[in-house]
Amino acid sequence: MHHSIRNKLALVPLALVLISPAARGAEADALPPAVRNANAQLLSQFFAQGAGASPAVLEYRRKFAEYQAARAAFDAEAGAYWSQISEKRKTRNAKRRSGQQITLDDYVLEHPPLYTGPKKPVNPEPEETPDRPPKKPIPVVADLLRAAQEHYQFTPQRPSSELEFKRAYARYALASGLTREQAVRVYSFETGGTGSYDVQAGIEHGGKRAISTAMGYNQLLTTNSVELLAEQGHEFIRALSEKVARSSGPARQALEHKLAVLKKMVAHAKSVPDTWSEHEKIGNTTQGWAMHAMVLDIDIGPMLQTHKLLTSVLFARAKGFTRPLSAAELEMMNLTGDGTGLDMVTMPQAMREQVPTSNFFQRGGYERNPVAIRHNTVAKLLAVTDERMDFNSSKAGARELAGAF
Known part of the structure; x- marks a missing residue:
């Protein structure tokens, strides 16, 4: 009861x-x-x-x-x-x-209360405006590149075209265990089906101001980049070392420099406890911005974007979830974190129809999330995610990425 x-x-x-x-x-x-x-x-x-x-x-x-x-x-x-x-x-x-x-x-099976009382009235008398500290600037691509040069004397190797990056991402994602459906549909959801490898939240679809550091096909934050360098850096170093071994001449010299920089970044990311809060502290520094610049690199960027999703796939597998994750299920883990996302993913359909989405949020996050409020059960949230993926998958960027696979 x-x-x-x-x-x-x-x-x-x-x-x-x-x-x-x-x-x-x-x-x-x-x-x-x-x-x-x-x-x-x-x-x-x-x-x-x-x-x-x-x-x-x-x-x-x-x-x-x-x-x-x-x-x-x-x-x-x-x-x-x-x-x-x-x-x-x-x-x-x-x-x-x-x-x-x-x-x-x-689970709590009731939906949370929503405030329906009177709005705060406007004071007709002048009020003192409290002094607020200025908002910290959100770094954009130019800031990341400047930080990479300042801290590591390194400039990421940008792709010659968007298609080149998509092909590099597709090759690495497939080899690592992601499916075409997962990669393309998550890209469609995260970027609206048109995002470039350097697309940043807020600066897309005509936007003029960055609203976060989320960047690329799977919208990595600076903290994501630091965390992936700490946790998957050994894999990045292995893959890049193999490419160095296959190269020669000036190309090899450039790759050797990139490898040396990558090793320094990984070492710094590993120098703190492996927690989100510690990685976030680094991500908020210019050295963290320099690490985040690696999302722009033709060799490291596809690996970062892949492992942003792959870590969720491997987490679910390690917890005994054997069937392939649908793209919408993978996106839930991508959005809410692996533990919370798996809570939704492992739920039988009959329970998904009844359990409110509020069970997977903190109060502040829920009250600022109109999608979770409007589509207020697990089943409804997954359904609207699939609908958005369906719609955006027909757009040019999504079609090009699908072709790259």
């Missing part, structure tokens, strides 16, 4: 703001602490500031009190919901570690 979380939390009407807490007696103690505190603070402000205020200001304060009370009630309700999401996730992880079967009871 799945009990409603929402039934346990009372919504707070405006009357609570306008009636003294003392007059409510014991009823006030029954409210969630966040709501009680908000009400007490708002009552104090409302009556203390009322004298001499204009009608517009009084109306604003009334609406603001109403808004604050509604938000406090919502936050109490949402907090309880997301706490249960967290506890259920811990239970599933523990059951997996001990080899126990996961059932519907291990």
Whole structure:
């Protein structure tokens, strides 16, 4: 039996703001602490500031009190919901570690509350704007190339054409165990079916400003590049060493320099504990930008793009998932992380139809994700992912990549 979380939390009407807490007696103690505190603070402000205020200001304060009370009630309700999401996730992880079967009871089957109360009103009086530290700039291709030259005296070898990069990616991906369907459909989803090897999030389809460091066919972040160099660097070094051995003359000299740079990058990436947070720290430095520049290189870039997906395939296989991942399933692992993605992938279809997508998100990430909110079960999210892949696979870039395979 799945009990409603929402039934346990009372919504707070405006009357609570306008009636003294003392007059409510014991009823006030029954409210969630966040709501009680908000009400007490708002009552104090409302009556203390009322004298001499204009009608517009009084109306604003009334609406603001109403808004604050509604938000406090919502936050109490949402907090309880997301706490249960967290506890259920811990239970599933523990059951997996001990080899126990996961059932519907291990998920929250209600959808999360969404705020539907009044909007925050606009203050008619001038307000002080708090000083905010300037946003850190997001590096673009020019910054990555500059960093690579500064830290490693190296310039990535760019392909002579987009098709050359696609062919290099297709060769390496197939040899490594990715299928044409996986590679082409994930590319279609990530880039809209038209992205180039150096496409960056925000600077595509007419965009003018980078919104993240995500770059290339599978949209690697700087942290992804650092992590892959740390975890798969030995494979990159092996593959590039073989190419050096087959080359001669000036081409060999250039490859030997690239190999020396690659070894330095791998050593630096391995110099910290193998955790996302430590790799992120490097990724946020100019040395991390220099490592990320390798996504642009005709030899290393295809390997980075391949292993961004291949690590998920190998993770699923290591966990006993033997059938090939569909492209949509692989994309779920690519988007949410291997552990969370596998949770969705291993779920029987009947459960996918019932389990809300909120089970696989943190609260902040879910509330900022309109796709997960709109397509709010695992089955719906996978279906819309497939639909987007179907649509974008017919575009020129996707057709060219499919031909490269």
